Amino acid sequence: MLSGLTVSERQLSLVVLGLLAVCGLAMIGAGRNDDALGTHGFIVLGVSLGLTFLVISRYFDPEPSQERLSEYYDDPTRAGIILAMVWAVIGMFVGVWVAALLAWPDLTFDAAWASFGRLRPVHTNGVIFGFGGNALIATSLHVLQRTSRARLPDQFSPWFVLIGYNLFCIIAASGYLMGLTQSKEYAEPEWYADIWLVIVWVVYFLIYIRTLQRRKEPHIYVANWYYMAFILVVAVLHIVNNLALPVSLGHAKSYSVFSGVQDAMVQWWYGHNAVAFFLTAGFLGMLYYYLPKRAERPIFSYRLSIISFWGITFMYMWAGSHHLHYTALPQWVQTLGMTFSVVLLVPSWASAGNALATLNGAWHRVRDDATLRFMMVAAVFYGISTFEGSFMAIRAVNSLSHYTDWTVGHVHAGALGWVAMITFGSFYALVPWMWKQGRMYSPKLVEVHFWFALAGTVIYVFAMWNSGIIQGLMWRTYNDSGTLAYSFIDSLVAMHPYYIARTVGGLFFLIGAVVGAYNIAMTIRMARAAKVREEAGTDVPLPRPVATAMQAGE
Amino acid sequence: MDVDHDSLVAFAKSWGLFYLIALAAGVLVYVFWPSNRKRFDRAKKSILDKDDRPGE
Numbered sequence: 001m002l003s004g005l006t007v008s009e010r011q012l013s014l015v016v017l018g019l020l021a022v023c024g025l026a027m028i029g030a031g032r033n034d035d036a037l038g039t040h041g042f043i044v045l046g047v048s049l050g051l052t053f054l055v056i057s058r059y060f061d062p063e064p065s066q067e068r069l070s071e072y073y074d075d076p077t078r079a080g081i082i083l084a085m086v087w088a089v090i091g092m093f094v095g096v097w098v099a100a101l102l103a104w105p106d107l108t109f110d111a112a113w114a115s116f117g118r119l120r121p122v123h124t125n126g127v128i129f130g131f132g133g134n135a136l137i138a139t140s141l142h143v144l145q146r147t148s149r150a151r152l153p154d155q156f157s158p159w160f161v162l163i164g165y166n167l168f169c170i171i172a173a174s175g176y177l178m179g180l181t182q183s184k185e186y187a188e189p190e191w192y193a194d195i196w197l198v199i200v201w202v203v204y205f206l207i208y209i210r211t212l213q214r215r216k217e218p219h220i221y222v223a224n225w226y227y228m229a230f231i232l233v234v235a236v237l238h239i240v241n242n243l244a245l246p247v248s249l250g251h252a253k254s255y256s257v258f259s260g261v262q263d264a265m266v267q268w269w270y271g272h273n274a275v276a277f278f279l280t281a282g283f284l285g286m287l288y289y290y291l292p293k294r295a296e297r298p299i300f301s302y303r304l305s306i307i308s309f310w311g312i313t314f315m316y317m318w319a320g321s322h323h324l325h326y327t328a329l330p331q332w333v334q335t336l337g338m339t340f341s342v343v344l345l346v347p348s349w350a351s352a353g354n355a356l357a358t359l360n361g362a363w364h365r366v367r368d369d370a371t372l373r374f375m376m377v378a379a380v381f382y383g384i385s386t387f388e389g390s391f392m393a394i395r396a397v398n399s400l401s402h403y404t405d406w407t408v409g410h411v412h413a414g415a416l417g418w419v420a421m422i423t424f425g426s427f428y429a430l431v432p433w434m435w436k437q438g439r440m441y442s443p444k445l446v447e448v449h450f451w452f453a454l455a456g457t458v459i460y461v462f463a464m465w466n467s468g469i470i471q472g473l474m475w476r477t478y479n480d481s482g483t484l485a486y487s488f489i490d491s492l493v494a495m496h497p498y499y500i501a502r503t504v505g506g507l508f509f510l511i512g513a514v515v516g517a518y519n520i521a522m523t524i525r526m527a528r529a530a531k532v533r534e535e536a537g538t539d540v541p542l543p544r545p546v547a548t549a550m551q552a553g554e
Numbered sequence: 555m556d557v558d559h560d561s562l563v564a565f566a567k568s569w570g571l572f573y574l575i576a577l578a579a580g581v582l583v584y585v586f587w588p589s590n591r592k593r594f595d596r597a598k599k600s601i602l603d604k605d606d607r608p609g610e
């Protein structure tokens with residue numbers, strides 16, 4: 001893959017890696033008294049030295065030919081798919097682990113790193129940023145090139161984004177295990193990791209702008225609007241929410257510049273828009289490209305897709321305060337968030353409906369093709385979770401649901417049913433195109449994955465709905481003398497069976513993801529074998545029947 | 555200048571409303587503008603092209 005870089009790009013890589021190594025050394029030096037910073041310095045140094053050796057070992061390879069310019073640049077997309085699947089397996093495994101911890105709290109082996117508080121952010125960040133983020137980067141680079149009919153502007157910057165982003169994820173996850181956190185949900189990494197992510201993100205946005213500038217299509221296809229909103233808004237959110245002062249430059253810990261209820265409002269403005277732009281907008285970009293492609297039908301209404309785009313972009317911004325109902329936040333701000341959340345249902349259902357209407361007339365294909373079925377189920381869960389979210393945002397409903405497992409059920413209807421399903425569907429469409437195969441290694445295993453994923457999601461979500469509502473009701477039941485009827489521990493005991501059920505649901509989902517990772521790995525092997533055969537001539541037996549080859553990107 | 559809570563609320567309640575209405579009107583005009591129809595139709599269909607190379 002490295003021989004795809006031109007010589008000047010190889011030089012640039014060495015310079016950048018050198019700078020990174022210097023940063024690593026500085027962190028080691030500065031972090032002498034502070035374990036976490038020093039350990040992170042060693043990680044940064046190790047990664048930059050390892051990559052330097054890799055670049056040097058390929059430095060004298062012949063330059064890529066000019067012919068490359070008449071093809072799209074897909075190496076980073078391929079690497080991104082693999083990274084996303086690796087993170088999926090890790091993140092979901094840790095998820096099942098923390099689910100088990102809630103049911104059997106003694107499973108921590110008395111080790112600090114294995115406590116619930118440290119493992120939980122490894123799970124949330126692993127799946128959201130590791131799995132989701134890599135999937136977004138990989139697919140966005142693919143969609144961007146195809147829909148603008150232009151190759152990426154250079155070969156260096158996509159690698160910088162992909163590798164830099166994964167370095168951020170590693171720093172984040174390893175920090176949590178060491179007990180390092182900013183205590184802001186979904187924004188736990190400390191200041192130096194945050195600064196690094198800003199640099200990576202700016203380069204990512206520039207790739208988008210530079211490619212769009214050179215586009216050969218008059219109109220920018222709507223999927224790109226969603227991807228761009230994702231990149232741009234996440235940049236703004238990330239910068240504002242992470243404004244913090246480090247204790248000193250030699251210390252990993254920092255403190256937010258905001259305080260009290262302002263800090264809470266900024267955090268949930270961030271938190272909710274992370275849901276909106278990280279977990280929704282980017283994945284809608286996927287939906288608007290891969291679903292029509294796979295169904296071989298244009299989107300039902302292009303105009304509707306534009307209206308819902310602007311609706312989502314402008315309404316989500318105001319909804320964050322529904323996370324702070326009944327707090328010190330002024331009442332009118334809570335009401336504002338509640339109202340916008342309810343109205344938000346309109347553009348959300350417009351997208352879900354647009355997707356389902358696109359499939360109308362192709363239901364036989366949904367029946368036969370598990371890949372398309374992944375996407376259809378994703379659209380349905382998108383509709384369910386946004387309906388549920390709008391409902392839970394109503395203050396009176398939230399008084400029942402807040403702090404309970406109902407929220408967790410909602411999150412996973414969104415995260416498993418919508419985000420992960422659309423990603424797996426898109427990957428199963430994309431992988432054969434990227435590795436130039438007629439189909440996945442095993443369509444049967446795609447089917448297996450689909451049913452594991454669906455069963456896991458349904459078990460999970462129903463367990464948490466039940467548990468959440470029971471919990472909420474127990475906490476607000478009074479007896480004749482006007483005191484609470486149940487102690488907190490009573491509600492915990494009532495939760496126990498649901499926590500076990502949730503662990504089982506999560507395990508199903510994890511098994512599905514492992515099957516998916518295996519299937520993708522075998523498809524890549526199939527492509528390698530085909531290449532070897534091609535190079536060795538034709539006088540070798542075919543290992544297995546290969547379906548007629550399709551054009552890449554078909 | 556010292557902005558107190560009430561004036562901020564008044565500003566948000568009035569101008570917030572106006573700008574969202576203006577935005578909604580703007581989007582609707584753009585979407586239904588007759589000459590945009592051709593571009594949208596093309597964008598909608600052209601992603602289904604099987605050609606997998608950058609344009610010249």
Ligand code: HEM
Pocket residue numbers: 185275279280319322323324341342344345348382385386387388389390391392393394398401402403407410411413414415418419
């Ligand atoms: C119309 C769209 C949506 C609205 C109005 C909405 C609303 C809400 C509400 C009211 C809560 C509970 C807040 C609380 O009581 O603490 C919540 C939590 C959450 N929602 Fe949604 N939701 C929507 C869509 C989604 C989607 C599509 C996802 C995708 C995964 C999602 C992910 C989450 C997450 C991760 C949380 C948990 C936040 C926390 O850690 O406390 N939401 N949402």
